[in-house]
Amino acid sequence: MFNFSKISNDCIKCGKCIPVCTIHSVNPDETTSPRGFIELLGAYEKGNLPLDKTAKDIFESCFLCTNCVDVCPNSLPTDMIIEEVRADIAKKYGIAWYKKAFFWLLRHRWAMDIASKLGYVFKSCAVKEERKRGGLIPRFDLPMVKKERLLPSIASRSFLNSYPERIEAETADKEKRQRVAIFIGCLANYNYTGIGDSLVKILKALEIDILIPKKQKCCAAPAYFTGDFDTVEALAKENIEYFESFIDDVDAIIIPEATCSAMVKHDWEIFFKNRGMMDWARRSSKLNEKIFMATEWLYKNSDLEKLLKARGKSLDISVTYHDPCHARKVQGIWKEPRELLSKNYRLKEMSDPNRCCGFGGVTIQSEKFHLAQAAGLPKAAMIKETKADIVSAECSACRVQLSNSLYQNGVETIFKNPIELIAEALE
Ligand code: SF4
Numbered sequence: 479m480f481n482f483s484k485i486s487n488d489c490i491k492c493g494k495c496i497p498v499c500t501i502h503s504v505n506p507d508e509t510t511s512p513r514g515f516i517e518l519l520g521a522y523e524k525g526n527l528p529l530d531k532t533a534k535d536i537f538e539s540c541f542l543c544t545n546c547v548d549v550c551p552n553s554l555p556t557d558m559i560i561e562e563v564r565a566d567i568a569k570k571y572g573i574a575w576y577k578k579a580f581f582w583l584l585r586h587r588w589a590m591d592i593a594s595k596l597g598y599v600f601k602s603c604a605v606k607e608e609r610k611r612g613g614l615i616p617r618f619d620l621p622m623v624k625k626e627r628l629l630p631s632i633a634s635r636s637f638l639n640s641y642p643e644r645i646e647a648e649t650a651d652k653e654k655r656q657r658v659a660i661f662i663g664c665l666a667n668y669n670y671t672g673i674g675d676s677l678v679k680i681l682k683a684l685e686i687d688i689l690i691p692k693k694q695k696c697c698a699a700p701a702y703f704t705g706d707f708d709t710v711e712a713l714a715k716e717n718i719e720y721f722e723s724f725i726d727d728v729d730a731i732i733i734p735e736a737t738c739s740a741m742v743k744h745d746w747e748i749f750f751k752n753r754g755m756m757d758w759a760r761r762s763s764k765l766n767e768k769i770f771m772a773t774e775w776l777y778k779n780s781d782l783e784k785l786l787k788a789r790g791k792s793l794d795i796s797v798t799y800h801d802p803c804h805a806r807k808v809q810g811i812w813k814e815p816r817e818l819l820s821k822n823y824r825l826k827e828m829s830d831p832n833r834c835c836g837f838g839g840v841t842i843q844s845e846k847f848h849l850a851q852a853a854g855l856p857k858a859a860m861i862k863e864t865k866a867d868i869v870s871a872e873c874s875a876c877r878v879q880l881s882n883s884l885y886q887n888g889v890e891t892i893f894k895n896p897i898e899l900i901a902e903a904l905e
């Protein structure tokens with residue numbers, strides 16, 4: 479377990495974390511800064527700070543963007559100790575009914591499939607389509623969602639229900655063929671299904687055998703960031719057991735989503751270690767050798783770069799790439815999507831691609847949406863400044879947040895996942 483008091487003592491109060499902190503940029507107060515969070519958590523552990531509603535409100539305002547960890551000379555894990563205290567908050571105050579219902583759906587895919595289908599069938603009663611951005615606009619104020627907000631679209635059929643479990647490459651020598659499994663993530667499964675369709679197209683073009691494991695579950699990131707650790711434990715264990723059943727048959731499990739990938743590859747192991755479940759931590763760590771973000775694996779282990787040079791269209795479309803926090807800072811992935819995109823698109827860097835988009839998780843997107851709006855504003859402005867046609871990021875949480883920020887701030891640029899752009903270049 480993390481020792482909050484030790485981390486508090488290790489903070490040398492240098493303040494290097496403050497200029498990069500997402501919550502401090504929209505609420506410039508010492509209590510909502512990495513240094514402030516650490517100080518308060520040290521006091522909480524020593525019994526000098528009650529976990530009252532004010533403390534709850536403060537600890538729920540961190541975006542978990544990890545900017546602070548990146549610059550801290552002592553690499554203090556502010557994001558992870560905030561995640562830990564959120565479990566204490568959940569125990570003391572409970573979890574709001576709508577979050578509980580959402581996490582229950584994440585645990586039961588059959589129910590999520592039904593809920594998503596119902597959402598698709600009845601969506602026109604409550605929302606209208608915004609075709610240009612592939613999103614939905616509420617017709618009236620909904621619980622937790624104001625009517626001017628852009629929501630993700632809902633697909634008529636989930637990605638996992640749209641393909642057979644195995645898709646064999648047609649031409650290459652069977653013995654030499656690579657074989658990958660796709661872990662799709664919930665937003666790409668139910669909302670942004672074009673990502674999975676594009677990944678299948680790319681893998682087919684590369685003559686790679688595809689496994690689409692049908693019993694995969696949510697990675698548990700939404701529950702982890704909200705302190706619902708029972709859900710995290712259940713989902714992580716179910717997924718680990720399932721992955722182990724096919725891991726020896728594939729070269730890799732690839733994930734076109736930064737947050738899911740970081741959760742599976744990074745947070746599961748830490749979660750189990752912190753709870754003394756060392757066998758589960760070891761099993762998670764063993765799987766990690768074969769788990770990659772999609773662009774990372776495609777760039778390092780396939781002929782995609784060559785294929786894009788040889789067969790990809792040269793498109794007169796400008797793209798600016800946003801670095802998801804869970805890709806660049808947590809997994810060191812930033813070069814790979816840029817290298818692949820640059821083969822067929824004109825890349826234009828924004829002034830600070832590493833700045834957090836302001837998604838922040840379920841609580842910030844629902845109860846504290848004003849913070850997400852404020853954090854999204856400067857990001858929308860720097861995207862506008864590039865005059866790029868498309869902003870891209872390998873993360874559907876960033877897509878939810880950036881699409882809404884661009885829409886609300888009247889910026890014409892639209893969002894696409896790099897996997898979608900690569901597939902379009904190969905068409
Ligand atoms: S994780 Fe992000 S929002 Fe939270 S304290 Fe660190 S820099 Fe600030």
Ligand code: SF4
Pocket residue numbers: 488489490491492493494495496512513516546549550551552553554
């Ligand atoms: S950068 Fe690290 S050591 Fe410096 S104030 Fe922030 S948390 Fe403390």
